[in-house]
Amino acid sequence: MADTSSSSSAPTQVAAPPGGRLLAVAKRVAERALWTRVAVQRRWQGRGGGAPGAGRPVPTSVAPTGVLGDTQTWQRAADEARALGLPLHRDLPKNWDALGAVAAVLNLADDGSRTARVMDAGSARYSPVLPWLRLYGLGSAAGSLLGINLEFGRQVTRDGVVFRYGDVTSTGLPDAHLDAITCMSVIEHGVPIEGFIKESARVLRPGGVLVVSTDYDQSPPDTTGKMIYGSEVHIFSPAEITDLVALAERHGLELIGELDEATFAHAERPVHWKRVDLRYTFILLTFRKR
Structure with missing residues (x-):
């Protein structure tokens, strides 16, 4: 679906809320509590x-x-976020990748002036990354903190952060417009990976940063028949992550850090998704635009 950039041109039909209406209400309550805080x-x-x-x-x-x-x-990670006064995501393991993403933006994409332009791709208004960046002083300039998602309809602003309808493979943003992109637990839900990587490379400035987290396991469990958000659950394997890193490299995005056999291993499966009864973990990848 094509991206739009304002409420007046938002789609007439918005994707149904994943998880049903009751879950949507719970998310709105969480959203309001978060932004009030x-x-x-x-x-x-x-x-x-x-x-x-x-x-x-x-x-x-x-x-x-x-x-x-x-x-x-x-x-x-959750203890550190709490000590820093950052409101925690209620799904506690998600504070790990959110904290890594925020640290990467602050250390690698912002020069200390807190003026970095950041987009959260596939955003949710109750997710922690953009609120945490706002608490660090980013978002003073209009539109400099942006969340896009195909589920969003009318544009909404929360404490200076803009949330609008948008496609992560076709954002409508100008070339080299952003200092950083975060994308937390999104690409496993049927996102066209090459389209997302290509668009991210286009809208990032040289030296800009892309931070991606996704569901991962060194030996992924069988997800056959387990559907969520309109597609079958996907948990990335080491080979698929290696392919993703190679794809990013071809589009001018260089991985920050190393991925080797030791990095790919994990002693536990510390994430449990109760709705589909699967155990696995997360991987966090940070890239810099050449």
């Missing part, structure tokens, strides 16, 4: 007269590229 925290941060987020340390516990190896690792 962000607004309150930002007002409190600004009371001293300094720039919001200026004194908040950058996360350190999650490397730009790696595999979530065990439960202790995501617990450590």
Whole structure:
């Protein structure tokens, strides 16, 4: 589907909410609670007269590229996010890749001025990456923090962050427009991988950063017949991740960090998706645009 850039041109038919209406209501409640907390925290941060987020340390516990190896690792990430005053994702393992993505944006895509332009591809309004970046002071310029998703209809703004309908393979953004793209737990849901990588490379400036997380296992469980969000569940294997990294390289996106046999291994399967009763883990990949 083609991307649109404003509420007036939003699609007349929006994708049905995944998981049904009750889950959609729960997500809206989580969204409102999250953004209310962000607004309150930002007002409190600004009371001293300094720039919001200026004194908040950058996360350190999650490397730009790696595999979530065990439960202790995501617990450590959640503890760090809590200590930094960042509102946690209620699905606690997801705080691991979100913290890594935020650290990568702050360390690799922003020069310290907190003016980086960031898009969250396949975003959800209750996801932590954009709220956390807002708490670090990004998003002061209109439209500099953007979330797009094919499920979104009318454009919505939350504390300066714009959420609108958009296709991750055809964003409608100008060439070299963004400093960073994050894409958390999205590409496993039927996303055309080459189209996504090609579009990400197009809209990133030279030196810009793409951070991707996805479901992964060194020996993926059988997902035959397990459907979610309109497609069969997919858990990436080491060979598929290797192919993805090679594809990104062909489009001018260089992996930051190393992927080898030791990196691909994980002692546990610390993620349990109850709706489909599968255990696996996450992988986080960070690329820099040449």
